[in-house]
Amino acid sequence: MLALLALAGVGFGLTILLTSLWSSPDQTVSVGGPFTLVDDSGKTVSDRDFRGKWMLVYFGYTHCPDACPTALSHIDNALDDLGPKGAASVVPLFVTVDPERDTPAVLHDYLSAFDVHIHGLSGSDDQIAAAETEYRVYAAKHPDPAGGYSMDHSSIIYVMNPQGQFVANFTHETTVDAMVAKLRALGA
Amino acid sequence: MKRLGMVAVCAAMFAAPAWAASVVVTSAFARATLPGSDTGVVYMTLESDTGDKLTGASTPVAVSAMMHKTSMAGMVMSMDMVSAIDLPAGQKVVLQPDQLHIMLEGLRHPLVKGTTIPLQLIFAKSPAETVTVPVAGFAAMTPGG
Numbered sequence: 001m002l003a004l005l006a007l008a009g010v011g012f013g014l015t016i017l018l019t020s021l022w023s024s025p026d027q028t029v030s031v032g033g034p035f036t037l038v039d040d041s042g043k044t045v046s047d048r049d050f051r052g053k054w055m056l057v058y059f060g061y062t063h064c065p066d067a068c069p070t071a072l073s074h075i076d077n078a079l080d081d082l083g084p085k086g087a088a089s090v091v092p093l094f095v096t097v098d099p100e101r102d103t104p105a106v107l108h109d110y111l112s113a114f115d116v117h118i119h120g121l122s123g124s125d126d127q128i129a130a131a132e133t134e135y136r137v138y139a140a141k142h143p144d145p146a147g148g149y150s151m152d153h154s155s156i157i158y159v160m161n162p163q164g165q166f167v168a169n170f171t172h173e174t175t176v177d178a179m180v181a182k183l184r185a186l187g188a
Numbered sequence: 189m190k191r192l193g194m195v196a197v198c199a200a201m202f203a204a205p206a207w208a209a210s211v212v213v214t215s216a217f218a219r220a221t222l223p224g225s226d227t228g229v230v231y232m233t234l235e236s237d238t239g240d241k242l243t244g245a246s247t248p249v250a251v252s253a254m255m256h257k258t259s260m261a262g263m264v265m266s267m268d269m270v271s272a273i274d275l276p277a278g279q280k281v282v283l284q285p286d287q288l289h290i291m292l293e294g295l296r297h298p299l300v301k302g303t304t305i306p307l308q309l310i311f312a313k314s315p316a317e318t319v320t321v322p323v324a325g326f327a328a329m330t331p332g333g
Contacts, residue, residue: 062222062224062225063225063226063227064227065219065221065225065227065228065229065289065291066229066256066258066265066267066285066286066289067258067265067285067286069219069222069326069327070285070286070327070329072327073325073326073327074327106224109223109224110222110223110224110225112223113222113223113326138264142266142267142268144254144269145269146252146254146293148293150266150267152264152265152266152267153264153265154263154264154265155260155263155264155265156263171263172286173286
């Protein structure tokens, strides 16, 4: 009975996630998938290069002063708290939703401020759009009256298991302790 | 009579700040910028005794300083410019991460933790005020964070 209740709870949580991400929650859950992008050293990489490791995938952009540094800082601190084993088994990926401004070099410079090695991923508009589709990420240019733009985007940290399957998600509001506890519970 | 006049002038001088600066700014902080980023953010708490509006901001360290509101629709985050921030009389209005903030665009130099920047605030009724804003960590949630 307890197990059933727990299952119902998980189901309910997943339904909330699904309805917030998809219009038709009846479909099979599938978040994440193959991608081919360019890493911050300029090398073309695919999802297969990270197989065997847990991936923490966050989509954002460097001109975002509010949510993105918070999310990346939480990932940084969580991996630090996980210790050497965690650092070795978990790969954090920061995928830009703004490839126009976030070139591999820009991402490399930006991510150098973090203690852990967060892989910056950019690419062509098509490559980024394909990755956004796989991860059900919403991102759109939001022009501001001063002539610049910000990006509206989903602020979700996806946890992918070593087989590349989606197993959990955090947001930039998830505390470091909660992230660490969840990653440990998953076995990362 | 002359003496009385002097007293009146002194009284006016002392009284001036009480009505001139009716918006009290506390807990202001900026986030340090990450390498290569020319976008900054400033948070603070504002309180007006008589009711006012924050209508603009400027700083010599950036091309523009605009008031923004971050909002979440489900898990999608978006930022919108707001033309003014209402300061109801006697109420603390908090500019904080994921909500209201002043966004600095086109920074002329990186914002370094431990330094300060000047920020001028423009109000609908009260005279403009320049506050000295300390720069905290790049993901700081509070002035000390």
